[in-house]
Every structure is written in C-alpha cells, then in structure tokens.
Amino acid sequence: MMMMMMAAAEELGLLECKVCFEPYGPGGQRRPRNLPCGHVLCLGCAAALGGAGRRGLECPFCRRTCGSADTSDCLPLLQLLEAVGAAATSLPPAAAGAAGGGPAGPALRLALGGWGALVNPTGVAACPRSGRLAVAHDGKKRIKVFGASGACVQQFGERGDAGGDVKYPLDVTVTLDGHVVVTDGGDRAVKAFDFDGRGTLALREGFCLPWGLDTTRENEVVVTDSEAGALYLLTADFGKGKLKKSQVIQSKLTSPRGVAVSQASGAIAVVEHLKAKGPNNSSTRVKIFSADMKLIGQMDSFGLNLIFPSRIYASAVAFDKEDHIIVTDVCNQAVLCLGKPEEFPVFKPIISHGLSYPVGLTYLANNSLVVLDGGDHSVKIYSST
Incomplete structure (x- = not known):
C-alpha cells in the first residue's frame, strides 16, 4: 500500500518541487514552503529565487512577488510525508467483511x-x-x-x-x-x-x-x-x-x-x-x-x-x-x-x-x-x- 500511495502522490505531483524536481522532505532545503499565491516550492528553491540582489521572491508559475518572510510551511504536504513514512501495510481485502x-x-x-x-x-x-x-x-x-x-x-x-x-x-x-x-x-x-x-x-x-x-x-x-x-x-x-x-x-x-x-x-x-x-x-x-x-x-x-x-x-x-x-x-x-x-x-x-x-x-x-x-x-x- 505504501508503494501505491507513493505512486498516486507522484502522479499528482505532490511529493516533488516543480522547480528543481527533487523530492520534498520534512526538513532542510527540501522542506515544502507555501507562497502567498498558493504555489509550493522547496525551501532551497524559495531561497534561491529570493536571494541577494533580488527585490523579492517571484513565483516561477504565476510571477506574483512576495517577501521571503511571507512564505510558510506547507502543513498538508508535511503531513502527507509523515503519513507516507508511517504507511507500511495495505488494507486487507477481507477487512471489509471482518x-x-x-x-x-x-x-x-x-x-x-x-x-x-x-x-x-x-x-x-x-x-x-x-x-x-x-x-x-x-x-x-x-x-x-x-x-x-x-x-x-x-x-x-x-x-x-x-x-x-x-x-x-x-x-x-x-x-x-x-x-x-x-x-x-x-x-x-x-x-x-x-x-x-x-x-x-x-x-x-x-x-x-x-x-x-x-x-x-x-x-x-x-x-x-x-x-x-x-x-x-x-x-x-x-x-x-x-x-x-x-x-x-x-x-x-x-x-x-x-x-x-x-x-x-x-x-x-x-x-x-x-x-x-x-x-x-x-x-x-x-x-x-x-x-x-x-x-x-x-x-x-x-x-x-x-x-x-x-x-x-x-x-x-x-x-x-x-x-x-x-x-x-x-x-x-x-x-x-x-x-x-x-x-x-x-x-x-x-x-x-x-x-x-x-x-x-x-x-x-x-x-x-x-x-x-x-x-x-x-x-x-x-x-x-
């Protein structure tokens, strides 16, 4: 079931950053961050896009600009990563009648x-x-x-x-x-x-x-x-x-x-x-x-x-x-x-x-x-x- 869940998440594009295409993780540079426009990037890409010399962080998808302080942890994706880590077994076919x-x-x-x-x-x-x-x-x-x-x-x-x-x-x-x-x-x-x-x-x-x-x-x-x-x-x-x-x-x-x-x-x-x-x-x-x-x-x-x-x-x-x-x-x-x-x-x-x-x-x-x-x-x- 863990593999099925991972496959479904990957098909929906939920578990990877759409800028660097690296998988999200619970900490460090791979931690998913929300932009005010609703798009999500990893922390590393958000830092790079809003780095020194730039007037702000420009969303690579809709071009809306925000400050680095306006980003926040994407809790749904962090919970999904937590749940994928917890998922180890599948729902047994016989469970419905058990x-x-x-x-x-x-x-x-x-x-x-x-x-x-x-x-x-x-x-x-x-x-x-x-x-x-x-x-x-x-x-x-x-x-x-x-x-x-x-x-x-x-x-x-x-x-x-x-x-x-x-x-x-x-x-x-x-x-x-x-x-x-x-x-x-x-x-x-x-x-x-x-x-x-x-x-x-x-x-x-x-x-x-x-x-x-x-x-x-x-x-x-x-x-x-x-x-x-x-x-x-x-x-x-x-x-x-x-x-x-x-x-x-x-x-x-x-x-x-x-x-x-x-x-x-x-x-x-x-x-x-x-x-x-x-x-x-x-x-x-x-x-x-x-x-x-x-x-x-x-x-x-x-x-x-x-x-x-x-x-x-x-x-x-x-x-x-x-x-x-x-x-x-x-x-x-x-x-x-x-x-x-x-x-x-x-x-x-x-x-x-x-x-x-x-x-x-x-x-x-x-x-x-x-x-x-x-x-x-x-x-x-x-x-x-």
Whole structure:
C-alpha cells in the first residue's frame, strides 16, 4: 500500500518541487514552503529565487512577488510525508467483511473544487441549517463557501485583509447560528466570521497552536491545541463578537488535531498524533470522551494491528447520526467506521477507493458524507444509503 500511495502522490505531483524536481522532505532545503499565491516550492528553491540582489521572491508559475518572510510551511504536504513514512501495510481485502456494525458504503454523488478552485485544503464543515459547506484552503481567499447546489457562493479571508485576515487555516467549523470559525496556524488564533466574510471575533491569546475544532449542541466550540496537548471549550456570542468563557476541558493529550462532537450524545472524539523513534513509526490514536469528559474508549494503530493485518493513520474524525465513529485514513486512502466505543474493536471500510489523501470529514443534515480530499484538492459528497 505504501508503494501505491507513493505512486498516486507522484502522479499528482505532490511529493516533488516543480522547480528543481527533487523530492520534498520534512526538513532542510527540501522542506515544502507555501507562497502567498498558493504555489509550493522547496525551501532551497524559495531561497534561491529570493536571494541577494533580488527585490523579492517571484513565483516561477504565476510571477506574483512576495517577501521571503511571507512564505510558510506547507502543513498538508508535511503531513502527507509523515503519513507516507508511517504507511507500511495495505488494507486487507477481507477487512471489509471482518467486522460488523456501522453504515453501508455510500455512492459518490457530487465532487466540488479541484486544483485551482481549492489549494491544499485542510478543513471542511457543514452549516446545519442551510447545508452550505465551508472549506479552509491555502488559496488567495482562505475560506470558500459552497451552496447546496455545489456552486461557490462566497469567498473571504484573504491574507492581509483588515478584519478578515486568515494567514494559514488549519480547520473550520460552522456554528448553529451560522458563523464560520477558523483555526489559524499563522498567528495561532481562533477567528469567527459571518457568511459574508465579516470578522466578528479573533482570539489570539492563550493558544500555543490551535488546530481542530467542532461545534457542540449548545453552540459552543471545541478546539484542540496541538502544541499544548489540550482541549478547549469556547463559549461566545459570535454575532456580537464577545467571548464569554474559554476553558481547558482536557489536558495531557498527545498532539491532538482532529476533533468531532456527537450531536446525539455530546461525546467528543479526538485524534492524537503519536511520535516514536524511527522514521516509519508515527501513528495515531482516537480517544472518545463522554459529554462530561470521562474517557469511554480509545483505538490506536497498534490495537487494530493485533486483530487486523492493517494499520491506520487517522487524519480526521466525525460521528454519524447513529453515533458511530468515522475516520479518514491516509495510509489506506479510505474512510473507515470504528463503530461505537462499546463495540471496539471494529474496523469497517466505508469508502475504500477513489480517494487520494483524505484530510477532512463531515456529515450533512441528510446524512450525506462529505470527504475533503487534499490529494486532488476536492470536496466529495457521498449519498447516504
């Protein structure tokens, strides 16, 4: 599976710099860097193109000029490199029938975006009332909103905009009252906007690196802080731009990123990213807490490997309407059902083909499954069965 994943990534041109054609790496001169225009170069080429005697770094593809300080790490590609290093085994053909429980496989109904429309997307969320989809990506305007028909109806969050600046979005959620909330890795903030793109709230204090977020049944927002190893609960009047309360509801987590809140039970699922010695030993763990933050279950790559000859690397998590825990798996390019905590271990593929690098996951009100595919820069909507 590792070879298949590498081949797919190479076909999409994701793992090599398009200037020097050298493969990207996690450090040094081969580290992938974003330009403000959305194109990506390795650090070495970015330094050479913006070297001494030049007035700025000129993108070799679109000719837009920027300063060297305006570049940033391309986190999606760094995560892809991390996942490729972690991928060691393939999804076994028998795994689909190895464990029961969970929903049946849905069919692809609609695909949105694509390269040019979306650039290195990192998060997707659905408005519970209107069905509109908010997508965070690294394009000129960082947030793109799609209507129920699939057409783009709004874009905002251009870097440098007064009151609407988004430097590097990591995830997005939509509150029950229709506000788009974004974690910004560029200035380590949590920012809220209305659907017209007007900024209503920006929280820049107290976070080390806010990453994943989701909305609760009470219209509060749960945020993971990857560097602090903590889970925050934010209570705010997003329309008036007033923060009422920010509290740590869980600490001592290991690099938490993706998070999901069950609209049925209030349970919270968190994806931890675990580091180990050796380049291929990274793994993930999904922890599930009850609404009152008691640990009720967890599933990691090692535990699954005791039962199934496969290894998962979870990049996003969600609850379906029946409270099954659903994850995207970049190792196997799949969406998997892990069942309910009391059913663990369950390992049921829901989508096992047609995905390149699934990084985001949500459900629409009609139970349609929405998958954000960072490999082909698209949003894929699967009909419920």
